[in-house]
């Protein structure tokens with residue numbers, strides 16, 4: 001039977017599995033699975049040539065039991081409703097494990113943003129907020145950057161929100177540019193969090209970070225910062241990287257500064273001089289100590305999981321590993337740090353940004369990074385301890401913590417009306 005690659009159905013499968021392990025009440029499980037609200041909108045956008053293109057847009061609030069919805073907005077040609085539903089659910093579990101007072105939400109637009117001019121991108125971003133205005137707000141649902149969105153896009157979005165609502169509430173969006181109420185450390189936060197999660201996991205399994213052979217799949221914001229920090233701060237040896245155009249491999253180590261320079265200048269690393277060029281599929285199967293998928297969903301599946309030769313796999317992307325692959329990797333003894341733990345650094349610093357916005361009092365970068373480190377270390381250790389206690393893997397353990405926390409609050413709040 002062909003493997004199911006629907007991310008929402010796979011997320012539900014994971015929730016059902018853990019609900020069974022926890023012997024959770026089936027009424028509560030039903031509440032945990034169903035997204036609270038789904039909005040689909042058509043966004044007509046005036047193109048530079050005078051034509052109008054209509055893009056499909058989504059915002060899904062999976063749960064607001066723990067607090068306002070929180071989660072990014074993704075611009076990608078493959079965005080679809082089930083992907084956004086899965087991503088919104090992952091945000092609920094991620095925020096619950098992180099111990100930050102948010103529910104889970106996510107948004108997306110089905111668009112290839114590389115085909116848009118800067119002004120088309122601005123009109124699309126503003127139109128998204130216009131369409132979703134009733135769903136959003138600093139106490140309701142707070143968007144942030146995700147795949148192909150960034151600080152500038154958050155800037156246009158928060159401006160549109162404030163103009164339409166007649167408010168100056170900057171905490172209605174996070175991941176904003178610093179001058180517009182963004183937090184120091186937010187652009188690097190997801191990658192920095194991945195580095196901390198990797199460090200805790202490596203220590204627990206007796207893997208030395210210094211000299212560990214590292215492969216990072218994806219060289220966008222998250223992949224590039226993760227690679228940089230794991231090389232410069234942990235002493236890992238980066239032997240493989242990839243982006244949408246392909247991969248580069250060098251068992252003697254790649255030059256991270258050159259890669260970062262290329263990514264900044266050319267928005268791709270394909271012109272890196274040196275190393276061996278290979279496909280995105282091949283690089284995942286190269287032998288290494290730490291493998292970090294940092295791009296999109298479903299890259300490690302039942303098809304290639306058997307060929308993965310790493311000791312530690314840290315999910316910087318959301319949903320890169322399917323349930324079939326999970327089982328194969330766990331049977332092989334690969335330690336897998338799940339997305340809902342590993343990539344929480346972004347939303348944790350988004351939380352710090354929101355707190356700073358509401359306090360109108362701003363933190364130093366050192367304070368942001370220290371508080372992030374403390375939270376990531378604490379949360380990673382809690383998930384590892386839970387896994388030991390229940391003799392299970394880190395994904396199941398993370399879901400156990402998250403689902404118990406959210407279910408408890410649903411129980412206390414009750415069903416209304």
Ligand code: GLU
Pocket residue numbers: 070071072073142143144145146147174175318343344346347348350
């Ligand atoms: N898009 C990021 C994620 O998937 C960050 C979300 C946020 O900061 O709200 O976790």
